Amino acid sequence: xxxxxxxxIIGAGPAGLAAATTASRLGVxxxxxxxxxxxxxxxxxxxESVSGQRAQTLGSEYLRGKQLAxxxxxxxxxxxxxxxxxxxxxxxxxxxxxxxxxxIITADQILVASGAMERPVPFPGWTxxxxxxxxxxxxxxxxxxxxxxxxxxxxxxxxxxxxxxxQYMHAGVEIKAILDVTPLSNHLLALPKLPKALLAHQYLSKxxxxxxxxxxxxxxxxxxxSSLQANGEEYLExxxxxxxxxxxxxxxxxxxxxxxxxxxxxxxQSAGCHHIWDKxxxxxxxxxxxxxxxxxxxxxxxxxxxxxxxxxxxEHAGRLAGLxxxxxxxxxxxxxxxxxxxxxxxxxxxxxxxxxxxxxxxxIPDEILATPxxxxxxxxxxxxxxxxxxxxxxxxxxxxxxxxFLTRCGMGPCQGRQCANAVAHxxxxxxxxxxxxxxxxxxxxxxxxxxxxxxxxxSEADTQ
Amino acid sequence: xxxxxxIIGAGLMGASTALHLAMRGCQCIVIDKASPGRHASGSNAGxxxxxNRDPAEIPLTVEAARMWQNIESLxxxxxxxxxxxxxxxxxxxxxxxxxxxxxxxxxSMGYQHEEMIGKQxxxxxxxxxxxxxxxxxxxxxDGYARPYHALTAFRRKAESLGVVFHPCTEAYHIEQTGxxxxxxxxxxxxxxxxxxxxxxxxxxxxxxxxxxxVPLTPKALMLMVTERLPHFVDPVMGAAxxxxxxxxxxxxxxxxxxxxxxxxxxxxxxxxIDWLQLANSAKTVIDFxxxxxxxxxxxxxxxxxxxxxxxxxxxxxxxxxxxxxxAFGFSAHGFQLSPVVGRIxxxxxxxxxxxxxxxxxxxxxxxxxxx
Numbered sequence: 114x115x116x117x118x119x120x121x122i123i124g125a126g127p128a129g130l131a132a133a134t135t136a137s138r139l140g141v142x143x144x145x146x147x148x149x150x151x152x153x154x155x156x157x158x159x160x161e162s163v164s165g166q167r168a169q170t171l172g173s174e175y176l177r178g179k180q181l182a183x184x185x186x187x188x189x190x191x192x193x194x195x196x197x198x199x200x201x202x203x204x205x206x207x208x209x210x211x212x213x214x215x216x217i218i219t220a221d222q223i224l225v226a227s228g229a230m231e232r233p234v235p236f237p238g239w240t241x242x243x244x245x246x247x248x249x250x251x252x253x254x255x256x257x258x259x260x261x262x263x264x265x266x267x268x269x270x271x272x273x274x275x276x277x278x279x280q281y282m283h284a285g286v287e288i289k290a291i292l293d294v295t296p297l298s299n300h301l302l303a304l305p306k307l308p309k310a311l312l313a314h315q316y317l318s319k320x321x322x323x324x325x326x327x328x329x330x331x332x333x334x335x336x337x338x339s340s341l342q343a344n345g346e347e348y349l350e351x352x353x354x355x356x357x358x359x360x361x362x363x364x365x366x367x368x369x370x371x372x373x374x375x376x377x378x379x380x381x382q383s384a385g386c387h388h389i390w391d392k393x394x395x396x397x398x399x400x401x402x403x404x405x406x407x408x409x410x411x412x413x414x415x416x417x418x419x420x421x422x423x424x425x426x427x428e429h430a431g432r433l434a435g436l437x438x439x440x441x442x443x444x445x446x447x448x449x450x451x452x453x454x455x456x457x458x459x460x461x462x463x464x465x466x467x468x469x470x471x472x473x474x475x476x477i478p479d480e481i482l483a484t485p486x487x488x489x490x491x492x493x494x495x496x497x498x499x500x501x502x503x504x505x506x507x508x509x510x511x512x513x514x515x516x517x518f519l520t521r522c523g524m525g526p527c528q529g530r531q532c533a534n535a536v537a538h539x540x541x542x543x544x545x546x547x548x549x550x551x552x553x554x555x556x557x558x559x560x561x562x563x564x565x566x567x568x569x570x571x572s573e574a575d576t577q
Numbered sequence: 578x579x580x581x582x583x584i585i586g587a588g589l590m591g592a593s594t595a596l597h598l599a600m601r602g603c604q605c606i607v608i609d610k611a612s613p614g615r616h617a618s619g620s621n622a623g624x625x626x627x628x629n630r631d632p633a634e635i636p637l638t639v640e641a642a643r644m645w646q647n648i649e650s651l652x653x654x655x656x657x658x659x660x661x662x663x664x665x666x667x668x669x670x671x672x673x674x675x676x677x678x679x680x681x682x683x684x685s686m687g688y689q690h691e692e693m694i695g696k697q698x699x700x701x702x703x704x705x706x707x708x709x710x711x712x713x714x715x716x717x718x719d720g721y722a723r724p725y726h727a728l729t730a731f732r733r734k735a736e737s738l739g740v741v742f743h744p745c746t747e748a749y750h751i752e753q754t755g756x757x758x759x760x761x762x763x764x765x766x767x768x769x770x771x772x773x774x775x776x777x778x779x780x781x782x783x784x785x786x787x788x789x790x791v792p793l794t795p796k797a798l799m800l801m802v803t804e805r806l807p808h809f810v811d812p813v814m815g816a817a818x819x820x821x822x823x824x825x826x827x828x829x830x831x832x833x834x835x836x837x838x839x840x841x842x843x844x845x846x847x848x849x850i851d852w853l854q855l856a857n858s859a860k861t862v863i864d865f866x867x868x869x870x871x872x873x874x875x876x877x878x879x880x881x882x883x884x885x886x887x888x889x890x891x892x893x894x895x896x897x898x899x900x901x902x903x904a905f906g907f908s909a910h911g912f913q914l915s916p917v918v919g920r921i922x923x924x925x926x927x928x929x930x931x932x933x934x935x936x937x938x939x940x941x942x943x944x945x946x947x948x
Contacts, residue, residue, distance in 0.1 A: 202849050217852060385847060508733070511744075515612050518619050518725040521828075526804055526875055557876040558850055562804065565863055566870035571856035 114193060114211060114218065118144045120438045121207060121220035122190075123198050123380065126154020127178070127424050128416025128431030129226035130185040135435030137190040141444055144191040144220075146198055146209060152182045154228050155248070156424045158255045167258055170283045172276075174424070181428065199559035201225070201384040203409050208571075210563055215571045222411050222438040225381050225399075226431060229374035229417035232396070233531045234269075234477070237342040237486045239370070240493050243349025247277045247371035260286045261367040266352050268292035268341055269371040271475045272320060277369065279323040282330055289365055291327070291334040292354055294341060294372075296478050303474035310470035313463065335361075343368055372477055376418045379528065382556040384412055389550050393472045394421050395482070396534070397553050403458070405434035413438060422465055429461035483538035491539065492532040494525020499539055506543035513537050513552050516545075526562055529554045580606040580741075582926065583760060583769035585783060587742055588618030589724075589912065590904045591775035592731035593919025596652070599738035601927055606767060607740060608760075610747035610779070614728040616846075617777050617911070620880030622800055622822065622834050623724045624813060625913045627690055628663045628716040629679065631889050633937035634914070635688060640933060641917040642690075642718055651916060654730035656722040657827055662812040663719035666699070666865070667712045672817035676714040690716050705809045707865050714817070721813055721824055724912060731915070751786050756900055771926055772901045778843075778883040780891075780905030784940070789897045791906070791943045792886050797839040797848040797879035798909050801855055804873045805829035814865065821861045831872070833858055836909065839879035848879035884908045885943075892921060892938040902926060903940055 120136050122129045125147035133145045153160040157178025168176060185192075193211055200208030206217050231248045238244065247267065253259040264287035267278055278291055310317060327334065340355040344362075353362040375396035378388060386399045387408035398420040405413040415434040416427035433454055440450040484491075487500030497520045505516045513536050516522060522536055523529030529536075537552040546552050582598055584591045587609035595605040609615070625645050627638045649655050667673045676693060683691050694702070695712045702715075732742060743764060750761040751772070760767040774783045781793035806829050813824040820835035835858055840849040855877060863870055885891065885906035895901035902925060904918050911918070921931045 200850070200852065204849075208852055215856075508729075509742075510729075512612065518614070519729065524802075524876065526873065528876070557878050559874060559877065562873035562875050564871045564873050565803070565859040568852070568856050568874060569859040569863055569870075571852055 114144070114191070114216070116218050118142050118191075118218070118220045119442050120144075120222045120224065121146070121218070122224045122226060123207070124154060124226035124228055124416070124418070125149065125152040125192075125194070126156060126226060126228045126416055126427060127181055128418075128427040128434070129154070129224070130181045131428045131431030132224050132226065132415060132435035132438070133190040134184045134188045135432045136439050137188040139439045139444055141439050141442055144193060145185075146193045146196045148195065148197055150194050152185055152192070152194075153178050155252075157182065158252065163255065164258075167255070170280055171255065172280070177424075197561050197563075198380060199561050199563050201380045201560070203385045203412075205411050208559065210567055213567065213570075215563060215567050217571065222413065222441055224405070224413045224415060224434050224438060225418055226414070226416045226427075227377040227380055227418035229421060230377045230530065232372045232375045232477070232534065234370070234372040234481060235484055235489050235491050235499070235532070235535050236481070237484070237489050238344055238349070240490050241343050241345050241349045242347070243345065243366050244343045244368045244370065247273060247369040250369045251277060251280075254280065254284065260284050263287070263366060264289045265367045265369055266290050266292065266363055266365045267369050267371070268294065268338070268352065268354075270295040270477060271371055271373040272471065273374070274371045275320060275323045275327075277371065278327055278332065282327060282332065288327075288332045289363055291332060292338040292341065292352070293334060293336045294338050294481060295336070295475055297337045299474050299476055302476070303470055306470035306473050310467045313465075313467035316467045372481070373475055374417065374421055375534065376420060378418065379530065379556065379560045381407060381412070381414060381418070382553070383558050383560050384409060386412060388553065390548055390552070391420060393469070395477060396421070397550075403433070404437035405430060406437065411441070422468060426461055426464045429457040429464065432457045433461070479538065479542070482535065483542040484535070491535050492522035492525065494527050494531070495521040497522035502536060502539045503543040506540055506545040511540070512546040513540055513554055516540055517554055523554045528557065528560070578606060578765070578767050580604050580767070580769045582606075582771040582773060583608070583758060583767055584773040584775055585748055586775035586777055586780070587613035587732070587744065588616070588775060588777050589614070589728050589731060589915035590907075590918055591773070592728060592735055593915045594773055594775060594904065594922045595740040595919075596731055596735040596738070597919040597923035598926065599735055599740050601923060603923075603927065605735070605740045606743065606769070607735075608743045608746040608748065608762060608767065610745070612744045613732055613742060614725055617880045617882040617909070618728050619725045620800070620878060621724050621882075621909070621912050622824070622832050623721045623727075623912060624663070624822070624824070624910075625658060625660070625720045625722055626663050626716070626813070626910065627719055627913070628714065628815070629665060629691075630910070632682070632686065633889055635683075635686065636933050637914055637917050637921075639688065639690065641914050644916040645722070645913070646718070648916065652730040652734040654726070656727035656730050658720060658722035659827060660718055660720035662702075662715050662717045663815065664702070664812040665714045665815045665817050666706070666710050667714075667817045668710055670711070673712050676712070676817055680714060690718065692717065702812060703810055703814070705866060705868065707867055710865075715812065719813065721826070723827070727912075727915075748783070753898060758900065770900055773922060773926075774901070774903045774905060777905060778881045780883055780903065784903065787895055787898050787901055789895060789940060789944065791891065791940065793883045793906055795841065795843045795881055796884050797841040797881050798834065799837045799839045799850060799855060799877060799879045800832055800834045801858070801874050801877040803831040803833070804875055806831065806872060816861070816865070819861055820858065821865065823862060830875075831869075833862055835861070841879070841881065843881070846881065848881065850877045850879065882907070882909050887942075890938055891940045892918060892935050893940045894925060896941045896944060
């Protein structure tokens, strides 16, 4: 690995792969760093090694990743899998961990294509063993073919919930119920966005097809569910919920939840890029222009890490950011950049017609984002409850960072990834600072933990 | 709004001063441009250290240590204080000589709180220490507390006695009419008889407004913290000739510091961690505790503090304006002193003098020599 590249790309999902392929074909010295052993990101995880049958189960959209990965393998970009990026600053210095050694490398242009993570939503009982985020279930399935033996309850909201149910059904898993917490009032609110969404009807028809197949297979879907709760002593034993004013309980030892996805902003936040609270997507995301340029010169974003738009859109945004980086490096002219961007710009806009509808339809209500149950643990690392957070606000610690100082919520090994969103909502709910551009925890590097020995291995030569 | 005493800066010094004044019946308002303890007071390492202080600070630190032992009677909270001792480890004979000289200096001043220990006593105290060390200097009544908890305790006790805190209130303009102060801020106007500058790294700007410039330099000191570990060390660890400051907190995490400076953009209040320095720190920690190699670092941060060239604070009445007082420039070792500094300022303000010797901290030491 060199100490300096013209372009450094972080993340080998669709955005990162497309950007690396685009930029290196135009002759830019380019390196792509990724945590995983294979290209593909979360969406196309294990795409190069997956067995034919599992790939069939995962569907045709998943197989699209094969072409992306192949094009990337055929280009000249340097590729460093199993590499952690633990720091990024506004001088474009990147702290990485590769083969147990830490190193600081630099680049003229950096593209952060860090992708999405599932929106963590604390609810009573969510920390019980047996309760997992649906994405974790998907990872086990994609990379190891692992599925729950004794059936599963799926709960939450959002398109992935349906996709996972459909994939599990095809893999022969018993789906005891799908508990959809999407408020019925969302249907009305989303209606005005429907005509535009019809322009991207392929997504709608796919969703409807999944629903139809699941119904035909006898999978029970409860809509308008509220007061979701996981019960059990040491392990999950049952799930209870409210359905049209009736309290219901289902016995199960696996509950997979999903409440949509949010951008993975820890690197851009660490670099000091300006972030905004996107009220439609209910998440923070780095502010950027149509080429992916952030508020910091030479740092670009693309894909779901820049705002949730899905895998297809990420591919287009990756190519656009790649072109922008090559233009910023003065390898192509502005005119050449614009000419080569025409198709991706058009397709990206077409692809995004569906988003306003999806965002309105799957909007998570405030009472789920800020659980009213004060006994619910919000920060699992430091075991801080919703009640402790509300008390801190009442005692004059009026924003997320003061609450963190006092209660230690967000100070554990996950660095607040699991609780930042919920803490901001509970603080606002308790009368503290409203959820805004500023209400996120201040970023504290390293972005991923590293050991004293790994840090100690950082030497003068590496930092130039 | 009108009050007896207006304090600028809701860090530990400001909160402690307000508390001591309120205990004597004085009406106080504390304003801060951010939230209480946003910078050094909330983000320091929480060391309760008498060990190795500047001789000028010794009378103050000894009295402060006495106050910390009994902190609950002052602020109704123990501030999570632990008195596990602070230790400077010697790795060779020349380190031992250096520490012995220090102990002799204290004895000559009539103080006994820094005490030499030999190899056997060292390893009894810290069995986990790498075997190459030869002895140390210890202050057994030292320890640590949780800074933001301490600040919150001081603030809440002061509030219970009528002090009002105004966060997010930035001072724009100051003028003195007669003997009274008028302060124009982002949240309206305040007036008071007395003005106190406890503005930390920003105190230099306030001193400028009072026409007594001081060479105060803002710097951001870095700390890093590890994951929780089983209990393995009691005293706060330092070294005689290496940059090391290291303690295991109440919850098992290790806080690692050592006066390492981050890059700072003071205007934007943004700090940037200097990983190369922290890497050296990590190496030092591993040299003393090789078994910690695989412990994970969870977080690093830097807090913004004001430093003076002689590394001791200003605690004094203004030399240019009547009814104005200063306490700032603690140069990253103010946490332990905070209870006593608040009391000293309250005495200066209400009695015109302090019971402790504070001449070395007079702001006049930075006055421009008139030609």
